[in-house]
Amino acid sequence: MANVLVYVDHVDGAVRKPTLELLTLARRIGEPVALALGSGAESTASALAEHGAVKVLTADAPEFADYLVVPKVDALQAAVEAVSPAAVLVPSSADGKEVAARLALRIGSGIITDAIDLEAGDEGPVATQSVFAASYTTKSRVTKGTPVITVKPNSAAVEAAPAAGEVEALTVSFSEQATGTKVVSRTPRESSGRPELTEAAIVVSGGRGVNGAENFAIIEALADSLGAAVGASRAAVDAGWYPHSNQVGQTGKSVSPQLYIANGISGAIQHRAGMQTSKTIVAINKDAEAPIFELADYGVVGDLFQVVPALTEEIKAR
Numbered sequence: 001m002a003n004v005l006v007y008v009d010h011v012d013g014a015v016r017k018p019t020l021e022l023l024t025l026a027r028r029i030g031e032p033v034a035l036a037l038g039s040g041a042e043s044t045a046s047a048l049a050e051h052g053a054v055k056v057l058t059a060d061a062p063e064f065a066d067y068l069v070v071p072k073v074d075a076l077q078a079a080v081e082a083v084s085p086a087a088v089l090v091p092s093s094a095d096g097k098e099v100a101a102r103l104a105l106r107i108g109s110g111i112i113t114d115a116i117d118l119e120a121g122d123e124g125p126v127a128t129q130s131v132f133a134a135s136y137t138t139k140s141r142v143t144k145g146t147p148v149i150t151v152k153p154n155s156a157a158v159e160a161a162p163a164a165g166e167v168e169a170l171t172v173s174f175s176e177q178a179t180g181t182k183v184v185s186r187t188p189r190e191s192s193g194r195p196e197l198t199e200a201a202i203v204v205s206g207g208r209g210v211n212g213a214e215n216f217a218i219i220e221a222l223a224d225s226l227g228a229a230v231g232a233s234r235a236a237v238d239a240g241w242y243p244h245s246n247q248v249g250q251t252g253k254s255v256s257p258q259l260y261i262a263n264g265i266s267g268a269i270q271h272r273a274g275m276q277t278s279k280t281i282v283a284i285n286k287d288a289e290a291p292i293f294e295l296a297d298y299g300v301v302g303d304l305f306q307v308v309p310a311l312t313e314e315i316k317a318r
């Protein structure tokens with residue numbers, strides 16, 4: 001069976017959920033070989049083996065310490081040369097997409113970004129994408145070189161599938177560009193304690209209807225009752241009510257959670273572009289004609305200032 005190289009996103013050895021999802025998809029195409037880099041790379045092995053990795057390639061070097069992109073590309077290239085995979089799968093984070101694009105260029109391959117599904121095909125893996133502000137769903141495959149495919153978080157279920165997960169050290173020779181950039185300073189953002197927006201299983205978003213920064217407290221309360229991330233429409237972000245890092249949409253982040261709850265959001269095409277692939281969409285809006293109801297699975301026509309706190313109380317009571 002062909003190898004499928006999976007790029008591992010981890011924090012000090014703790015594997016992030018999108019990587020485990022990639023392992024589920026990789027098993028549809030072949031045998032997953034994982035590549036974990038940097039501090040804690042070896043500690044990822046047991047989680048990766050539990051989810052189907054037949055082999056875990058690891059590499060640690062000072063070059064990986066600053067989270068720079070080029071050293072990762074150097075390592076991925078070395079891994080591609082070592083295992084000749086049928087495809088390379090990378091999580092669709094901002095970082096992952098840059099790494100994937102540079103790798104594809106290096107190895108002369110085609111690339112597909114932001115896939116939402118993946119299946120085996122007679123002529124190579126077939127990726128599903130949601131394109132043009134989610135107006136179309138396309139299926140495509142790479143026709144040149146080793147397919148490099150980035151996959152959006154929440155595109156597949158995490159499935160346990162015990163495998164050998166044999167750890168093997170990968171030798172990486174760093175390119176000249178690897179030292180061409182230096183991190184000068186790093187300021188960690190204060191953590192909200194909520195899940196990362198693009199990876200969250202549930203996202204609760206607020207729009208212009210929230211009517212003020214202080215009112216986002218009721219959106220946050222609902223989010224916290226569900227263990228969800230908080231999103232915002234551009235109207236809410238432009239008004240200064242919520243940070244741009246939480247904006248969902250064409251010029252914000254793209255999310256694909258199991259559940260998306262839109263509060264006081266009209267459903268403009270640019271907002272849809274970032275959330276339309278959510279599995280279940282709930283809209284709370286006082287205007288029964290709001291376009292968001294066209295794509296919502298469940299809708300509540302009502303004033304969010306009454307509906308949202310009542311919903312939060314009900315969830316907390318369970």
Ligand code: FAD
Nearest residue numbers: 207208209233234235249250251252264265266271286304
């Ligand atoms: P509105 O469209 O004003 O809708 C507010 C909704 O709240 C209304 O439906 C109203 O009925 C409802 N409401 C009001 N009060 C209440 C209440 N008390 N209870 C319940 N409901 C209530 N937008 C994004 O979101 N993300 C993007 O990334 C993005 N990128 C863009 C890129 C470009 C190039 C352009 C041109 C636009 C972009 N936009 C984006 C903006 C987009 O077109 C919309 O203007 C924006 O999404 C509207 O945000 P909204 O739904 O919060 O506000």
